[in-house]
Amino acid sequence: MTEPHPAHTPARLSMNQVLLCGALIVTLSMGIRHGFGLWLDPITSERGWSRETFAFAIAIQNLAWGIAGPVTGMLADRFGALRVLLVGSVAYALGLVLMALSTSGLAFTGSAGLLIGxxxxxxxxxxxxxxxxxxxxxxxxxWAMGVAAAAGSFGQFLMVPVESWLINHLGWQNALFLLGCAALAIMPLAFGLREPKLGHGAHRGHQQSIASAVREAFGYRSFQLLMAGYFVCGFQVVFIGVHMPSYLKDHGMAPQVATGALALIGLFNVLGTYAAGVLGQRLAKRHILAAIYALRSLAIVVFLTVPLTPASVYVFASVMGVLWLSTIPPTNAVVAQIFGVQYLSMLGGFVFLSHQIGSFLGVWLGGRLYDSTGSYDIVWWIAVALGIFAAFINLPVRESAIARPVHSPSTSAA
Known part of the structure; x- marks a missing residue:
């Protein structure tokens, strides 16, 4: 399969416009969610909930995000991103407000979990x-996907200290109300991603139905391997992002250490995601992914075996930051490289569904096993084993475009 000839390519938006608006949207959406671990202690303390109650809601959030991803991706591919982003912005704001107002575990799961997800x-x-x-x-x-991912990383770096300050000075509920207002800023930015009408015929070259694209992808071995690797990515990063503040508090660390660690993850993730995007233009993406997963496991092993100090926390956060979302540009670039861009949002959504199933298990098991054993140790070592597994299964991924039958113009018309 080859890219369509420029003469048959529909009008495109300016690359600078796409990157600017897309980067700012991801900065807001990812920045807001990255600090959710800071709410675990104040919410569970005030509401009298267990850590598992909070963790289960965030686990449902990740699962809902993953399940809805292919649907929102399909709608964005079919009708354009604008409408999806507008609805998503309003739902995000509403979910944050209801998260602040929830007084039962069920209501909290519905708002912080289902709606925000x-x-x-x-x-x-x-x-x-x-x-x-x-x-x-x-x-x-x-490279462009690396830029967008780096923007999301910068949002994490920027928003974590802001969210910590809001919680400490305005209270956790008012902090959520203000973040709800911030989520509405996605709406005006979405108009910068308003594409020419997509519809049928907007994509030239090989045409597929949605059902055909899904069957093709799920029947392709490399797509299955990418999904399995992304499952591990979700398990690791969401477990660490949500539970590390409480893990550090249990070991006598001041809250500022956790805030600094999450901010460092976001800061160094800017470097990591951008570097992964750049390297993806030069190196085999499967090798980049295998190296990322292997290095994550090594970083966790070192973190668990050295004495726990603020310095060791900051070093671990910086290293994990470089590896945090750096899987995103090469994974999505491989999907586009194999299957083309006609259903890229939808297929990316399916891969991300696997990521979110891993996220669900990582965050929920963290709370469940902590409540059962009083320790996070088991989950840390599960994360290590999964990282080694993901490193190996990414190596056989084939990055070349999938072979498809050539349709003549008369066949396509028929």
Missing amino acids: MAQSGTTYAVIYGVIGRNVDPSKRS
């Missing part, structure tokens, strides 16, 4: 990467 599916990477794939030249696609 579905909102995130329409305001984060899958939708934005679909626009990038359709509007950025293939020679710059991996």
